[in-house]
Amino acid sequence: MASQDIVRHDAGSRSSFLNDPKIRGLIYQTVLFVLLVAFVYWIVGNTIENLRRANIASGFGFLNNRAGFDISQSMIEYSSDSRYSRALVVGLLNTLLVAVTGIVTASIMGFLIGVGRLANNWLIRKICMVYVEIFRNIPPLLVIFFWYFGVISVLPAPRDSVQLPLSSFLNNRGFFLPKAVWGEGAWLILVGLVVAIAMVWFVVHRARKRQEATGQQFPVLWTSAGLIVGLPLLAFALAGFPLTFEIPTKSTFNLVGGFQIKPEFLALYLALSFYTAAFIAEIVRAGILGVSKGQSEASFALGLRSRQALRLVIVPQAMRIVIPPLTSQYLNLTKNSSLAIAIGFPDLVAVGGTILNQTGQSIEIVAIWMVIYLGISLLTSLFMNWFNAKMALVER
């Protein structure tokens, strides 16, 4: 101890402040920072210089020009007369559409399969295992091709569409459903729904209060379901059933009318869901296995039935293990959606790529891509972190 003190003291007095680890750290960081700034400065300067020399136009002004190309599926009004900026919004919305629907489906599938891998039934367990091993080990692009070229492309042509129940049709141009056309007074149904939701909220609140006070339970689930279905239905009847259906019909080339889901979307959505579900299943399985056995034994000892034990004890604890890795799966799914380009689904990358090519503004478009994907990822993480905090153990 003593000798150490002496050495230290000695070094401190003899040599400079450079040997102070704190100051040294600061110096290193400053140097690195300056180098980084110089590097970025050089890159940007060089890029601008090269662009200028090569006479390539730059800046974001091109976003206001007429796009000139059509997009096959769009959630907002769009035509070839729209601007490039609007085309990008169309692409972004398509990316979000496939990401959100994919995440919901993958979560549900992944949860069921993950639980299935722990089922008591041998067959279910094996089926789930085979599913996970297959989809986890195939690159997502191949899964997309499988759905697009392997499944949807081999469906019959529109003329010989497969007729499904409820006047829906399936062919190699997609999935066609009757479209609901709401008539006059349909707003009453919406009112019914809003009222029902408000009542459900009230019922849930009261039921919890009552259980806490008296220990008596109230059949919340059934009452809520009844309200949510019943009230809008009542409103629908009161308004005189203002609903007709537009049924897809055959024309020269294709089915027209009705609600159409394009094969490109279908293939991408199915592929991303199936692929990501395999990973989510493993995460769910790990989560459930991560809850110690004592927890379920204790809940059985308290007299909970196995379903109740799962819902009230196991799953809430498993969630804490599940949510963080789930977040990265959601981010992966969103980023994998950019593989859309391989099958011609007009997502952000596909539309951006077309614009890049028409205008030659590669740097600007690549920057837009990066900023948007970063934004989507950060928002997803933010939401999941919030959710995680909410689900985290609250000690009483």
Add this chain to the structure above:
Amino acid sequence: MNKTVKVVLGVAALGFAASTASAATLDDVKAKGFVQCGVNTALAGFSAPDDKGDWKGLDVDLCRAVAAAVFGDATKVKFTPTNAKERFTALQSGEIDLLSRNTTWTLSRDTSLGFNFAGVNYYDGQGFMINAKKLPGVNSALQLSGASVCVQSGTTTELNLADYFKANNLEYNPVVFEKLEEVNAAYDAGRCDAYTTDQSGLYSIRLTLAAPDDHIVLPEIISKEPLGPAVRQGDDQWFDIVKWSLYAMVLAEEYGITQANVDEMKNSPNPDIKRILGTEADSKLGTDLGLSNDWVVNIIKAVGNYGESFERNVGQGSPLKIARGLNALWTKGGLQYAMPIR
């Protein structure tokens, strides 16, 4: 995806490249010993590797012609296959010295993309192809209302398509892919009713379909597609070399100079031919261009004149059997007209 990565890399190259990309391309080319030429990935007749892996086609011949002009050796060329989307970044970033890939000469490509087009080696127009077996009775593009149309993204084709249907008040459903193989596969699988691109491309693509004879090309031509080689702006010497290599091939056809008779022609008394072949006494025409005086001889020995290259790759000597049409010499009612070498 990998294409997107390429584009990103191209963009990065713009940032990192020492600021020399647009300096003397000829010196760069001579220093590295070969011409790096951007061509199509696989469009039979224009540029596609044959079964031995040798690149063949009208656009490829132009690359070889430039190599022959620069080095006197047509093998000193390397090919970079590019799809519709990558091609421009590849040229802008300096990855290739020359883009010879059925690329339409348009104003925006000439200006905001920063290119110069060195002439037109194929006058084309956009057309439609349909499966006549599946769609009997359709014999005009105007009957395509409501059809799904397969098209490649990043092409002029995509824009003309939108304009044509709009102008004729027809509805359609674009099905857009990035890669040629994907468009072909989707069309062949019946995802679309029609396929649209340059007519020459349609003929070439038809050969790759499962049952080529079932498909017909509709008569309408909906656009002008002058296809030609492009170089970066800012290097006039290189621009001139590419431009005059193409003109030399066309002029050779006009004066009857062929791969077979070029050596014999060197003794021709015709002053035009003497100038073209650099046999005129004290000729400076080749050296003024930065080349040797026998540059045209080298080109013609390597790839033949324009007509020979045309017939061999896309004309009667090829499976495509495309007629000269607009691409006949101006003296034969076509549009191929080369500026005089003098």
